[in-house]
Amino acid sequence: MQRLLSVLVLFSGAVYAIEPYTCRNGAFPGYEGIKPARIVAGEGEKVHAREDSVGCPEDDRCLRKGYLINGDKVLVTPAVDGWVCTYYFGKKSDYTGWIPESRIQMLPYSGHPEIKRWTGRWRPISIYRGNKAADFINITRTVRNRLQVDGYTYWDGGKNSYGETVIHYGGVSASGKPKGNNLTVKEGDEESACTVRLRLINNLLVVNDNSQCGGMNVRFQSIYQKTHR
Incomplete structure (x- = not known):
C-alpha cells in the first residue's frame, strides 16, 4: 500500500503555493506537528496520493498510481492550502504523498502516554x-x-x-x-x-x-x- 508526508508554504506577494519536495518519506520523521489520522472515502473509492515535485500537488500529472482506501490509518502533518502530507505503511512497503484535507479525519492519541x-x-x-x-x-x-x-x-x-x-x-x-x-x-x-x-x-x-x-x-x-x- 502506501505512505505520506509534510508541508511548507512559499509566499509570493498575494500568491502562495506549497513548496516542492517537502513531502518526502525519508524526511517525514523530522517534520513538526505529526498526528494520527484515517482516510475518509466512499465504498470502493480509491484516494490517490500526489507527488511533491514542482507544480504539485494541484496538477493532475502529480497523481500517483498508489492509493489509499476508507479507514486506512496514516500519520499526517498540519494541512497547508487544503493538502495534507501523509505517511502510510503496509505489510510490504511504506509511502508518503499529498492527500486532500477533505479526505483526512484526525484520530485521538495520548499526549501523556504511560x-x-x-x-x-x-x-x-x-x-x-x-x-x-x-x-x-x-x-x-x-x-x-x-x-x-x-x-x-x-x-x-x-x-x-x-x-x-x-x-x-x-x-x-x-x-x-x-x-x-x-x-x-x-x-x-x-x-x-x-x-x-x-x-x-x-x-x-x-x-x-x-x-x-x-x-x-x-x-x-x-x-x-x-x-x-
Whole structure:
C-alpha cells in the first residue's frame, strides 16, 4: 500500500503555493506537528496520493498510481492550502504523498502516554533505505520515570570504485525523562552531542536526530514499531 508526508508554504506577494519536495518519506520523521489520522472515502473509492515535485500537488500529472482506501490509518502533518502530507505503511512497503484535507479525519492519541508504553524493543518499519533488520532502539525504565535509550543504526553505501563494501555505523546510549509524548536524549559533549528526539504517537515511535550519531549518512530518522525480535 502506501505512505505520506509534510508541508511548507512559499509566499509570493498575494500568491502562495506549497513548496516542492517537502513531502518526502525519508524526511517525514523530522517534520513538526505529526498526528494520527484515517482516510475518509466512499465504498470502493480509491484516494490517490500526489507527488511533491514542482507544480504539485494541484496538477493532475502529480497523481500517483498508489492509493489509499476508507479507514486506512496514516500519520499526517498540519494541512497547508487544503493538502495534507501523509505517511502510510503496509505489510510490504511504506509511502508518503499529498492527500486532500477533505479526505483526512484526525484520530485521538495520548499526549501523556504511560511510561510502560515507551519501554521495549523498537525497529524501523520504513524500507526505503533497504534492509533495516539490524537497526533497533531499546527503551528501558530506570529511576524516577527516566528512560534509558540504547539504539543502533547503519547506512549501507553499496560498493565503492574498488569493489569494497561501504557501511557506516552509528548509535546512541543516553537517558532522559519524557515531556508529554516527547523524549529527547543526548550523548556526548554539548558541541558534538548525538541528540535523538522520540515522539510516541499511539503505537508508533517517530524518531529523528541531529546528524551527529555516527558516520556519514547515518541517521536515526524513521518510524518505529515495537517488536519482540
